[in-house]
Amino acid sequence: MTGLLAGNRQQARQRLAERFRVWSEGEFDAARCPVRGVLDRLGDKWTTLIVIALAQRPHRFGEVRRAVPDISKRMLTQSLRDLERDGLIERRVFPTKPPSVEYRLTELGESLLEPLHALVNWAEHNQERIAAARGVFDAALPVAFGVETRALPA
Amino acid sequence: MTGLLAGNRQQARQRLAERFRVWSEGEFDAARCPVRGVLDRLGDKWTTLIVIALAQRPHRFGEVRRAVPDISKRMLTQSLRDLERDGLIERRVFPTKPPSVEYRLTELGESLLEPLHALVNWAEHNQERIAAARGVFDAALPVAFGVETRALPA
DNA sequence: TTCCAATGGTCTCACTATGAGACCACGTCT
DNA sequence: AGACGTGGTCTCATAGTGAGACCATTGGAA
Numbered sequence: 001m002t003g004l005l006a007g008n009r010q011q012a013r014q015r016l017a018e019r020f021r022v023w024s025e026g027e028f029d030a031a032r033c034p035v036r037g038v039l040d041r042l043g044d045k046w047t048t049l050i051v052i053a054l055a056q057r058p059h060r061f062g063e064v065r066r067a068v069p070d071i072s073k074r075m076l077t078q079s080l081r082d083l084e085r086d087g088l089i090e091r092r093v094f095p096t097k098p099p100s101v102e103y104r105l106t107e108l109g110e111s112l113l114e115p116l117h118a119l120v121n122w123a124e125h126n127q128e129r130i131a132a133a134r135g136v137f138d139a140a141l142p143v144a145f146g147v148e149t150r151a152l153p154a
Numbered sequence: 155m156t157g158l159l160a161g162n163r164q165q166a167r168q169r170l171a172e173r174f175r176v177w178s179e180g181e182f183d184a185a186r187c188p189v190r191g192v193l194d195r196l197g198d199k200w201t202t203l204i205v206i207a208l209a210q211r212p213h214r215f216g217e218v219r220r221a222v223p224d225i226s227k228r229m230l231t232q233s234l235r236d237l238e239r240d241g242l243i244e245r246r247v248f249p250t251k252p253p254s255v256e257y258r259l260t261e262l263g264e265s266l267l268e269p270l271h272a273l274v275n276w277a278e279h280n281q282e283r284i285a286a287a288r289g290v291f292d293a294a295l296p297v298a299f300g301v302e303t304r305a306l307p308a
Numbered sequence: 309t310t311c312c313a314a315t316g317g318t319c320t321c322a323c324t325a326t327g328a329g330a331c332c333a334c335g336t337c338t
Numbered sequence: 339a340g341a342c343g344t345g346g347t348c349t350c351a352t353a354g355t356g357a358g359a360c361c362a363t364t365g366g367a368a
Binding site: 013015019028035036039045049085108110120127138 | 194199241
Binding site: 070071072073074075078095096099150 | 345346350355356357358362363364365
């Protein structure tokens, strides 16, 4: 197991490093690297959750809201707009009374599910290790001591 | 191509939907779903970039800062702390004068590179489609018209 | 009949997270 | 002697976010 996995990991590492080097070359325009823009969107707290919710099936506005209970209407609207603007979801209005609106993944949005699934998978597999690490870190905080372990010791 | 890719996509879709359903069952504790916590961290604008930067090799504080130029010292410090707390990176202090500090990925952090690479790969492959979609969306904004296409038409 | 809920949003207000930049203590280079 | 680089922390102004009021309409319940 170590062999193949380590191989994949090394490959991933090298490719990411390579990408990063490429981005860093030339003057740094900040928005010069388009991946930044894309990652920012995905990095959004709600965006990812909405996409996952829509992975099941199309949802209406209220359904999304119920599926992701702790999102405010304001942010839900904004996230849906952003997602629609980026072409990841599609918005359909039906002339019912009152009018109903349905959101569904586009083909582009669906293509995102694969890498997203890889990430969610990783998160599920490693959440315990992360929780453990947090416990260790928090326990090691120099609360009882007056010792400042972070500032420069001079 | 359509066959295999579509197959993977369907699989990803179904698995994500399945996960989401599981999370949604029982009363929603918000923090009940640990994946939320992990995704929030990854969703962080800077976290991901720092991890990618460290994929190359260990970096010192100032090096990370130069690698990700538009991050403030404040957020860099905080992001590095969070990453360290989650066990994704390790912090080493060397007793040089002035003391130098090195950050490197842990094994857990390195394991994140694989799904992260998948995501970055997707972002690079699809950034043009996204940019195009944004263009279309922005062009379709009812600026010239007084028409409000978003609010309910009553 | 009248009142309430649900539809999909928008708008305002308060709070919080973020970025810019000063400051620190030390040592080295000019 | 004065400026700079080390890795941070601290304050302050501004940006982003969440809570909740509000809107217009219609259907169902009281």
